[in-house]
Amino acid sequence: xxxxxxxxxxxxVGGGLVSAFFYLSVMFGGFxxxxxxxxxxLPLFLAGLWFGTSAVLFAGLAGTVAVMAxxxxxxxxxxxxxxxxALPAVLxxxxxxxxxxxxxxxxxxxxxxxxxxGLTGLGVxxxxxxxxxxxxxxxxxxxxxxRMLARVAEPLFRAQGQTAPGPEEIWMAAALPGxxxxxxxxxxxxxxxxxxGALMRFGRNKxxxxxxxxxxxPRWLVPAFLAALLGASVLPDTFGFLAxxxxxxxxxPFAFAGLSVVHVVxxxxxxxxxxxVGFYMVLFxxxxxxxxxxxxxxxEQWIGLRRRFTRAAPGQEDE
Numbered sequence: 001x002x003x004x005x006x007x008x009x010x011x012x013v014g015g016g017l018v019s020a021f022f023y024l025s026v027m028f029g030g031f032x033x034x035x036x037x038x039x040x041x042l043p044l045f046l047a048g049l050w051f052g053t054s055a056v057l058f059a060g061l062a063g064t065v066a067v068m069a070x071x072x073x074x075x076x077x078x079x080x081x082x083x084x085x086a087l088p089a090v091l092x093x094x095x096x097x098x099x100x101x102x103x104x105x106x107x108x109x110x111x112x113x114x115x116x117x118g119l120t121g122l123g124v125x126x127x128x129x130x131x132x133x134x135x136x137x138x139x140x141x142x143x144x145x146x147r148m149l150a151r152v153a154e155p156l157f158r159a160q161g162q163t164a165p166g167p168e169e170i171w172m173a174a175a176l177p178g179x180x181x182x183x184x185x186x187x188x189x190x191x192x193x194x195x196x197g198a199l200m201r202f203g204r205n206k207x208x209x210x211x212x213x214x215x216x217x218p219r220w221l222v223p224a225f226l227a228a229l230l231g232a233s234v235l236p237d238t239f240g241f242l243a244x245x246x247x248x249x250x251x252x253p254f255a256f257a258g259l260s261v262v263h264v265v266x267x268x269x270x271x272x273x274x275x276x277v278g279f280y281m282v283l284f285x286x287x288x289x290x291x292x293x294x295x296x297x298x299x300e301q302w303i304g305l306r307r308r309f310t311r312a313a314p315g316q317e318d319e
Contacts, residue, residue, distance in 0.1 A: 008047075008050075008051040008052075008054075008055050009055075009058060011047055011050070011051065011055070012047045012051065012054075012055040012056070012058035012059040012062065013058060013059065013062045014043075015043035015044055015046055015047035015055075015059040015062075015063075016043070016044065016047075016058065016059035016060060016061065016062025016063035016064075016065075016066060017062060017063065017066050018043040019040050019041065019042070019043040019044050019059065019063040019085065020040075020062075020063040020064075020066035020067045020070060020081070021036075021066075022036040022037060022039055022040040022042075022043070023037055023040040023063070023067060023081050023085060024067060024070045024071070025037060027071075027077075038187055038190075039191060039194075040063075040081075040085050041085045041086075041088070041089050041187070041188060041191040041192075042191045042194055042195055043059065043063075044056055044059045044060055044063065044085065044086060044089040045089055045092070045093065045191050045192050045194075045195035045196075046195045046198065046199065047059040048089060048090070048092075048093030048097075048195075049093055049096065049097075049192075049195050049196055049199055049205060049206060049207075050199055050204050050205075050206070052093075052097060052206065053090065053093055053094045053097065056089050056090050056093045056094075057090055059086075059089075060082070060085070060086030060087070060089060060090055061086075063081060063085065063086055064078050064081055064082045064086055067081045083126075084184055087122075088119060088122060088184075088188045089188070089191075089192075091118055091119070091122065092115055092118070092119065092188065092192050095110050095114065095115050095118055096109075096110060096115055096192075096207060096210070097110075097206055097207055098110040099207070109207050109208065111214070111216060112210035112211070112212075112214055112215050113214075113215045113216040113217050113218075113253075115210070116189070116215070116217075116252075116253050116256060117217070117218065117221075117253060119185050119188055119189070120185065120249060120250065120252055120253055123181035123182070123184065123185050123249045123252075124181075124246055124249050124250070126181060127177045127178065127181055127242070127245050127246065127249065128242065128246075130177060131238060131241075131242050135238070140237070140238040140241065141177065141238070141241065141242075142173060142174060142238065142241045143167070145173045145176050145177065146167035146168065146170055146173040147167050149167070149170045149172065149173055149176070150165070150166060150167040150170060153165060153170070174241060174244060175244060175245065175248060177245045178244065178245030178246070178247075178248030178249050179248065181245070181248075181249050182248060182249060182252055185249070185252055186252075193210075196209060196210070197209075212256070212259060212260035212263045213260055213263060213264050213267070213306060215256060215257055215260045217253050217254070217257055217297075217301060219301070221250065221253060221254075221301070222298060222301050222302070224250060225247060225250045225251065225254065225298075228243050228246045228247035228250055229243075229247050230243075231243030231246075231247075232244040232247050251294045253297070254293070254294045254295075254297030254298050254301070255290055255293040255294050255297060256293075256297065257296070257297030257298075257300045257301065258292070258293030258294060258295070258296030258297035258300065259293055259297075260297075260300070260306060261296050261297070261300050261305045261306055261309070262276070262279055262293075262296075263276070264305075264306045264309050265309050266279075268309055
């Protein structure tokens, strides 16, 4: 009995230590180790999706303590690791492993769309918290971001003999919190998917895979997204800034819904792999197709494109 409990605990603590090493490698190893920092949640997901929520909790705590030790007791860095790495891993693992017995006796697992919405909600909450905490600063959060980017940009421009742009000239500042939240959501999803894939490869997964074709989003997301877009257009100052960034974050679920349509369409074609490889190459090389995915995801919400393409697939009756 003790041996059976020891193995998950050792793997959980070990996963937390590896995660902390990946996280700290960016601080001490420079830009070349950025990929390790991106993969910092991966060991946490491996422990959690293998042994359950308790394991990812132990892994997250071990990682947080290790980060604090590695930064000589820095609460700020440790809190950043806890909030951006450990907390989302615990949330995703807990929700992903929820299941109930359906009427036919089979297990009905927690829907992937709700897991995605949980992460989206965390991203929105983080931006809202940052806006509230900086409300008394000149220009609010946007002003803080503009001044920070201006300080970063000044030595870079000065080294090239150019005049650095002022805080008001840095257009990226208006959307930076939302873009950071989007990057964090995608990082969390990628690490969770990598961990689930690795565990499935060795038969250690607790739940079956989450498939894009099964992604369902709540109906209220469309009006919420449109309201955020409207607010970004008409609201002044801090409220307009908040609406811009909330709209950016709420676009993420629609992008994944659009991606699910692409996968369903590709699945109905004989050249499925070349279609998907070509699409992802265009997506990563140019970036702008993400806008098409968001629009496609919204259309999927309205008229159910995946069902239509599924009915039209070869070997099935087309209405």
